[in-house]
Amino acid sequence: MNATRDGYEHVQLVKRYSTCGMGPSQGRHSALATARIVANATGKSVAQTGVTTARPPFAPERLGHLAGRSFYPARYTNMHHRHLEAGAQMLQAGAWYRPAYYGPVNQRDNCIAAEVNNVRNNVGLVDVSTLGGIEVRGPDAGEFLNRVYTFGFAKQPLGRARYALMTNEAGVVIDDGVSCRFHDQLFYVTATTGGVDRVYQNMLKWNAQWCLDVDIANVTSAWCGVNIAGPKAREVLSKLCEDIDLGSEAFPYMGVREGHVAGIRARVIRVGFVGELGYEVHVPQHAGEALWDALMAAGKEHGIKPFGIEAQRVLRLEKGHIIIGQDTDAMSTPEEVQMGWAVSNKKPFFVGQRIIRELNKAPQYRSLVGFVVDDPKAPVPQESHLVIDGDKMTGRVTSCNYSPTLGKPVGMAYVPPGKTEPGSDIVIKVDGAPVAAKVVALPFYDPDTARQNL
Amino acid sequence: MNEFVTAAPDSGLRRSQLYRKQQQAGAEFAGLNGATVVKQFAADDAQQLKSLAMVDLSMLPRSGFKGRQAPEWLTQQGVAIPAEPNRATRQEDGSLVASLSVQEHLILSDLQVTAGMSQQLANTWQMDADTACYSLPRSDSHAWLLLTGEHLRDMLAKVCGIDFAAEEFANHQVAQTSVARLNSILIRDDVQLADGSTVLAFHLLCDVSSVEFMWDCLQDAMDEFGGKPAGLAALLA
Structure with missing residues (x-):
């Protein structure tokens, strides 16, 4: 009903x-x-x-x-019990258990808003160990990534990270992550939690055809990771980093470094998924809990607080970052989801290139846009609510949350041509009733990216 | 030297994901040549190993290498490679090398943690454009359990489809299979106990993130036979 x-x-x-x-x-x-x-x-x-x-x-x-016996495998990160001790409400992502938010269930929205505010104004810590990790090594590693991802990677400098968008043979967006070059012949590529097994299988399949001189290893479980984010992230991390210069010039946005954090061998990636100054710290799996303890202790005087997946979703939405699988579907092309910038037109080949070129010649029948709901009394739209025009379905909402930072609901939705320009009015059917929303330019927060470039 | 040094399970940088479960089961932890392990659970650990037991070895050193030139590189480093895949070979220093395919090998420390081969190989290996041999982070990607006891075959039959009968599955044979629906590596490596008797034993390596699930499944399967966790001290006595 x-x-x-x-x-x-x-x-x-x-x-x-x-x-x-x-x-x-x-x-x-x-x-x-x-x-x-x-x-x-x-x-x-x-x-x-x-x-x-x-x-x-x-x-x-x-x-x-x-x-017979039934087995339902569960996966836990090395920090799992620290989340439980901190009062986390866990959610399942495939077999993984991840902290949704920290605090009592009846305080859910307040807890999430507090976590968001603490990241925006202070410093927060989130467990990102479930992110996929794949190592591509060998003389042809750059060429291999050039073929499986849409961007250019052959000339990616050492010590730098690049956004990596993957499409399938039909030109549909199927995964994304960050490619980190730690050595001429070593790329450490992250993938989505739910997509990494497919990405790894695809990589093996494609290289069975291409026979490039590379080794591909799924090292997801071997590395544990956290994202420490917020204006005080550098202050906290620098207390534990003796052999990595965290200065904004020495270690710029999208830089990657190897060194030690709290005495633990670490890969540090400067990223901005939540739209603030932030560092992903990846350490060997068995050292995850020790890393968590060290960062929480070092950040205590700065008011560090853990944040969960729900707060992370709000933060990334405010920053206008999509989640593959939530904001994309089985038909989404890079142009549709405003990711055309992540597609290189200079290289001779990548999986999906030919059809993307053909599709880009034709007019788009839908686009993913940002929207806000200005009426404070209107109900907040939810994922999969329909965008309507009269009695006609014209699109659907992919993400929507109340934004503690902007003080109103913000979201993303597929809309038809003619409704893509900022300022366009759209109507969303929420629980049977129409709700007025306005299309706005992405991102909602910090459009000049000054915060993550601190 | 098997010198156990008193240590809390969460005092070091590297911590087994099972330490809380083992604490709850009454484990006594200790440092052993740099690794924090369970020294013992109960005074009858030795008897338990004979009957049915599992020991968490996840903090012991191990490494892995793969690539089309991995066998040559390992041989150059003095490793005795098994003659065929899915076999394991004991090394002179007590390490165990398992061949998972022609191009992939797993190196396990001895139980005393005195053999240096695994760590030495990991330290020696470097990315080299001329050698297609790549290290694998086996110390962190996989948890490592040792299963022992006369009821082991019956217990494994409840969680794994392989026939481990003696005539079907010889010592130092390797199975890459599913245990409790988890991809696992099983290596038969019978152990000699302090009283001189030899007992059936398997090394089980599975994805480290699922080891708590695996531990619960194995404990559940062992209950019928009185199986319990045991510590390393009884194995090294």
């Missing part, structure tokens, strides 16, 4: 929006009931709505199969 009220009136859309019929029975129990509910809600008959596509299992499972 909620799905139809939100505007998803076709039974196939209801299935995808609600995941009804995607459980172990694959719709055996729910398909007809869903069709009846949709028919009832939309004033149609079941014959008109139809039912969703039936897929295996087609036959009943034997009890013998079901009676």
